[in-house]
Amino acid sequence: MMRGTHLPWRGKTAASHSAGxxxxxxYDMDGTLVRTNLVHSYLYLTRNEVTVSRSILKTLEGLxxxxxxxxxxxxxxxxxxxxxxxxxxxxxxxxxxxxxxxHFDEVLRPNxxxxxxxxxxxxxxxxxxxxxxxxxxxxxxxxxxxxxGMDDFVSNRLxxxxxxxxxxxxxxxxxxxxxxxLIQEYAQAFDIDLLRSYAYSDSFSxxxxxxxxxxxxxxxxxSRLRRAAQELExxxxxxx
Amino acid sequence: xIPREKDNVVYIDSDSAPRILHAGEDFEYEQLxxxxxxxxxxxPIRGLPHxxxxxxxxxxxxxxxxPLYALLRPSMRVTIVMDDISLPLPSMKLPxxxxxxxxxxxxxxxxxGVDDVRLLVANALHRRxxxxxxxxxxxxxxxxxxxxxxxxxxxxxxPEAIVTLGExxxxxxxxxxxxxxxxxxxxxxxxxxxxMDGGHKSMGIGTTDYQGLLAHHNPKTMLExxxxxxPEKSELAHSGNRxxxxxxxxxxxxxxxxxxxxxxxxxxxxxxxxxxxxxxELDRLAFQSLRWTLKKLPRxxxxxxxxxxxxxxxxxxxxxxxxxxxxxxxxxxxxEQYCVPVKGQADVLITGIPYISPYNAxxxxxxxxxxxxxxxxxxxxxxxxPLVRDGGVLIITHPLFDDFDQRxxxxxxxxxxxxxxxxxxxFELHRRFEREFAKNPTYIEMYRRGNAFHGAHPFYMWYWxxxxxxxxxxxxxxxxxNEHVPSIMGWERASTLHDAIxxxxxxxxxxxxxxxxxxxxxxxxxxxx
Numbered sequence: 001m002m003r004g005t006h007l008p009w010r011g012k013t014a015a016s017h018s019a020g021x022x023x024x025x026x027y028d029m030d031g032t033l034v035r036t037n038l039v040h041s042y043l044y045l046t047r048n049e050v051t052v053s054r055s056i057l058k059t060l061e062g063l064x065x066x067x068x069x070x071x072x073x074x075x076x077x078x079x080x081x082x083x084x085x086x087x088x089x090x091x092x093x094x095x096x097x098x099x100x101x102x103h104f105d106e107v108l109r110p111n112x113x114x115x116x117x118x119x120x121x122x123x124x125x126x127x128x129x130x131x132x133x134x135x136x137x138x139x140x141x142x143x144x145x146x147x148x149g150m151d152d153f154v155s156n157r158l159x160x161x162x163x164x165x166x167x168x169x170x171x172x173x174x175x176x177x178x179x180x181x182l183i184q185e186y187a188q189a190f191d192i193d194l195l196r197s198y199a200y201s202d203s204f205s206x207x208x209x210x211x212x213x214x215x216x217x218x219x220x221x222x223s224r225l226r227r228a229a230q231e232l233e234x235x236x237x238x239x240x
Numbered sequence: 241x242i243p244r245e246k247d248n249v250v251y252i253d254s255d256s257a258p259r260i261l262h263a264g265e266d267f268e269y270e271q272l273x274x275x276x277x278x279x280x281x282x283x284p285i286r287g288l289p290h291x292x293x294x295x296x297x298x299x300x301x302x303x304x305x306x307p308l309y310a311l312l313r314p315s316m317r318v319t320i321v322m323d324d325i326s327l328p329l330p331s332m333k334l335p336x337x338x339x340x341x342x343x344x345x346x347x348x349x350x351x352x353g354v355d356d357v358r359l360l361v362a363n364a365l366h367r368r369x370x371x372x373x374x375x376x377x378x379x380x381x382x383x384x385x386x387x388x389x390x391x392x393x394x395x396x397x398x399p400e401a402i403v404t405l406g407e408x409x410x411x412x413x414x415x416x417x418x419x420x421x422x423x424x425x426x427x428x429x430x431x432x433x434x435x436m437d438g439g440h441k442s443m444g445i446g447t448t449d450y451q452g453l454l455a456h457h458n459p460k461t462m463l464e465x466x467x468x469x470x471p472e473k474s475e476l477a478h479s480g481n482r483x484x485x486x487x488x489x490x491x492x493x494x495x496x497x498x499x500x501x502x503x504x505x506x507x508x509x510x511x512x513x514x515x516x517x518x519x520x521e522l523d524r525l526a527f528q529s530l531r532w533t534l535k536k537l538p539r540x541x542x543x544x545x546x547x548x549x550x551x552x553x554x555x556x557x558x559x560x561x562x563x564x565x566x567x568x569x570x571x572x573x574x575x576e577q578y579c580v581p582v583k584g585q586a587d588v589l590i591t592g593i594p595y596i597s598p599y600n601a602x603x604x605x606x607x608x609x610x611x612x613x614x615x616x617x618x619x620x621x622x623x624x625x626p627l628v629r630d631g632g633v634l635i636i637t638h639p640l641f642d643d644f645d646q647r648x649x650x651x652x653x654x655x656x657x658x659x660x661x662x663x664x665x666x667f668e669l670h671r672r673f674e675r676e677f678a679k680n681p682t683y684i685e686m687y688r689r690g691n692a693f694h695g696a697h698p699f700y701m702w703y704w705x706x707x708x709x710x711x712x713x714x715x716x717x718x719x720x721x722n723e724h725v726p727s728i729m730g731w732e733r734a735s736t737l738h739d740a741i742x743x744x745x746x747x748x749x750x751x752x753x754x755x756x757x758x759x760x761x762x763x764x765x766x767x768x769x
Contacts, residue, residue: 115689123681125679233646
């Protein structure tokens with residue numbers, strides 16, 4: 001499978017295939033596939049800094065920012081991401097990669113919602129191309145995508161300079177309405193019929209991602225998404 | 241011999257009172273044209289004075305099987321399978337029949353050292369019952385003892401739970417729940433509300449999966465049914481019987497069937513079952529008050545109230561033993577309760593559509609279910625010939641609101657607004673969309689972990705209407721509050737009953753024979769042509 005040059009960074013897993021799919025299932029990750037969120041991942045990394053003193057310092061810094069993260073998230077998911085990822089400044093790429101697998105084993109895997117395996121399996125059985133579309137970092141998404149047998153993932157990536165994170169994300173930042181645009185581009189690149197495709201998310205911030213496909217579903221939705229789902233008669237699933 | 245029309249068949253004349261028609265959560269009160277034949281339900285058959293004793297008697301004197309106690313041995317495994325929330329309608333005043341029967345059966349099992357007992361709801365592709373609903377039907381004592389590990393809903397999408405037993409001579413796949421396949425004895429506890437319930441359908445259809453249902457829940461079979469309430473003429477029932485007989489070769493099934501009377505309303509609402517000409521002042525006042533109150537309430541509140549009013553049904557028969565002889569005795573009792581002899585078919589049939597169907601207990605009667613009530617259920621409430629002649633007109637009263645329950649009927653929404661807007665042809669719907677819905681991962685998830693009807697279920701609802709749809713000339717809905725819902729279903733819309741009757745004359749003689757089925761309670765017609 002060729003990587004579409006017009007797409008932003010996109011990961012490819014071992015399960016990738018290209019044989020004649022016409023529809024896909026797009027999954028948000030945090031809160032949808034797993035009960036953790038971006039902040040959990042961030043705090044995991046800060047807790048595992050190279051020195052104990054730096055670990056403590058970074059963790060305390062992260063915890064102190066929690067209220068601000070919450071406010072930012074209510075305001076804009078893209079703004080929240082920018083704020084959050086600024087905290088990654090100075091992290092080494094190789095360290096990030098090393099921790100990503102441990103992060104999957106210790107943080108993500110135990111927190112995969114029980115109903116997700118079956119949902120993904122049933123989607124696979126009907127031949128849907130399976131794609132995670134997440135605001136999380138590529139290094140975190142990749143192991144989960146492999147574990148669940150996804151075909152692809154679209155995620156954020158830290159900007160690196162000489163192997164060190166600058167605290168910025170490579171643009172476009174995967175969040176909010178951008179997810180919808182990326183799904184449209186993905187569909188165009190792989191000849192996917194969006195009207196017959198599925199999208200799953202837990203958050204109202206992914207409203208656009210859900211609205212762009214013919215078969216959206218709210219998964220363990222927050223109150224705003226639940227209201228929207230009721231209004232629009234979208235299915236609501238609880239995989240917890 | 242032509243049966244005599246009974247006292248509950250009334251002809252409207254110049255001084256007749258208006259008639260009450262259900263219209264969803266409301267009532268219409270309409271003056272019918274002179275000469276209209278109004279058919280009322282039979283009076284409720286008196287309930288068994290000692291139902292518990294009757295149940296014990298049936299278990300000890302079964303049909304073509306040994307008594308229940310003689311089938312038991314200590315430490316054997318028993319699975320008790322029961323009907324789901326779709327029966328009875330509305331739900332009955334406590335104790336529910338299932339609780340009565342189960343209490344006695346479990347007592348007998350315990351006395352014979354049988355403690356490996358499991359309870360299974362035979363919901364097939366119906367929605368799972370909620371814990372509260374399960375508790376209500378079996379009672380708190382039984383619920384607390386068996387739920388959740390030994391009292392579950394059937395799960396047609398759990399590959400671990402489904403066992404294939406074989407095929408019928410016509411290649412119909414026979415499947416059942418693992419609990420049934422592994423049991424030394426299965427006991428089925430049934431409520432036979434109408435003649436299309438029960439018999440081999442209980443186990444053969446209630447505990448299978450989507451593939452098992454494909455054999456008969458398809459457009460071809462359902463179009464071949466000549467009267468759903470007459471198993472002799474129902475291809476659906478024939479298929480169920482073939483499947484049931486294969487099941488009986490593999491499993492030991494002790495069938496307990498019950499028939500209820502049609503006492504749907506208690507004293508305060510009983511005027512709804514009466515001839516309006518015989519209304520007392522109190523009845524008139526009660527009806528006007530009810531109607532006034534309903535007009536003031538929002539629809540959701542009315543719905544909530546109606547679903548909370550249980551019916552004071554009484555058991556009128558209980559039989560146990562081998563499936564077929566048991567069912568045949570219960571069917572006879574159903575017919576005795578429901579059948580009203582009438583002479584001649586009608587050109588125009590008028591009927592109200594109530595707020596409830598077997599598929600919306602504690603929920604909304606969405607447009608697809610209104611369709612099932614009109615063309616599936618009510619049209620088929622006959623033995624022999626349909627009450628409305630072929631090419632005649634069916635007039636119903638209902639608001640036809642575009643309102644669906646997302647929790648219980650998510651796939652209905654897509655079916656109604658996506659598929660039905662493309663085609664109303666069941667064969668095309670079956671071919672183009674059914675499998676896609678059945679395998680939709682979202683709908684499977686909602687069926688298994690939520691309380692949604694299976695993704696394939698809305699298709700069955702549409703197919704069920706096919707026989708009626710093929711035979712009536714048109715359906716006119718009085719009081720539909722929008723244009724698009726009747727239009728999607730291919731129905732006409734009229735603002736008044738008078739308009740509807742005038743429009744019906746396009747397909748009938750200038751002075752059509754008009755009949756009104758005064759539902760509910762349930763009634764059936766024995767039409768002599």
